[in-house]
Amino acid sequence: MKSRLHAHVGTIRQLEILLAVHDKGSINEAAKALFLTQPTVSIQMKKLTDAIGAPLYNYANRQLVFTDIGLELVKTAVEVLDSFARLDMSLGNIKDFKSGTLRLAVVTTSKYFIPHLLGPFCEQYPNIDIQLKIGNREQTIERLKKGVDDFYVFSHPPVDMDTESIEILRNPLVAIAHEDHPIAKVKNLTLKDLSAEPFLMREKGSGTRYAIEEFLKQHNAKLNVKMTIESNEAIKHSVMSKLGISILSAHTLTYGGQSGLARLPVKELPINSHWFFVWSKSKRPTLLAAKFLAHIETNGRALLQQEMIKTGISYNQTNK
Incomplete structure (x- = not known):
């Protein structure tokens, strides 16, 4: 017998509300985003929960946490709404792309x-809409697992998932110190010279930390890790405050500013x-996603490379 779940799984509007609750992380914030009252959102979520016959989310330490069943429904909601989005674009002027939403989830450093x-x-x-989610590597991998977005940006893509990828840009990681730090005056440094200095490291789950740890293994x-910091900007300001040295993406320095900092010639x-x-691979691309990938x-790739060269990031640079 064919499943009749679709007959009582809820309305399209309920699925839209479900995604808002998932993305915003709370009933109140979802209500604000949708211009609805909080009771309205709560009632619709209760109706959807009753239709499924199992909790979609629970609360832990006042945090809204989706259950496995809830996450499966979120994944399906994205697919359903994407189907309607494709239909909407097909019924409109497809060639002109006068509607549609492109969803991107990117790791923190790539925001530059x-x-x-x-x-x-x-x-x-x-006339298109863009939804851009920024998080660390671990958070972005979780979104990839749920299949919520069209594209994801990593410096080290996960190898244990059924995905496709294209390389778009170099991401050199460089050592930095305060410009008045004694080590900044040394012309020829080695990795060993950095080992005694207080080192500022990104948090676990960060792509930058992952790259540094793999590099150190090789x-x-x-390194003498003295502080763990969850932000590239905070690390830069900590280095400028002479709290230690660090290794960050050259993009972070180029676009985020590097006043008071010196790159170390290691x-x-x-x-x-x-x-x-x-x-x-399992997520069917929307028409808009396919158009963006072609871009x-x-x-896109050529524009980025030209921009990086302008800002001083060489594409011929290799390890010495």
């Missing part, structure tokens, strides 16, 4: 260059990684 990809695309299709080296650096656009593979 992503606008340079989106800008020209949005100029070409000014060189059988250790023999084994930079750590040469790359940025990748990643998408799930990346043609104009």
Whole structure:
């Protein structure tokens, strides 16, 4: 017998509300985003829960946490709403892309260059909507597992998931110190010279930390980690406050500013990684997603490389 779940799973509006609750992380914030009252959102979520016959989320330490069943419904809601979005675009003027939503989830450091990809695309299709989620590597992997977004940006894509990817940009990681730090006056440094200095490290789950730890394993080296910080900007300001040295993406320095900082000429650096656009093989791309991927593979990649060269990030740089 065919499943009749679709007959009582809820309305399209309920699925929209479900996604808002999931993305915003609370009933109250979802209500604000949808211009609804909080009781209205709560009632619709209760109706949807009753239809499914199991809790969609629970509360832990006042945090709204989705259950496995809730996450499965979120995944299906995205697919259903994407289907309607494709239908909406098909019924309109498909060639002009006068409607549609592009969903991107990117790791924190990539936020500095992503606008340079989106800008020209949005100029070409000014009526589309963009949803951009920024998090660390661990958070972005979780979104990839749920299949919520069209594309994901990593410097080290997960290898244990059924995905496709394209390389779009170099992501050199460089060592930095306060410009008045004694080590900044040394012309020829090695990784060993950094080992005694207080080191400021990104948090667990960060792509930058992942790259540094893999690099240290390869060189059988250790750093004197004194602080763990969850923000590139906070690390830069900590270095400027002479709290220690660090290793960050050159993009962070170029676009986020580097006043008061010095790049250290370390023999084994930079750590040469790359940025990748990643998408799930199991998720059918929307028409808009397919158009954006074509933009990346043609104009987007070339525009980014030109921009990076302008800002001083060399594409021929290798480990010394």
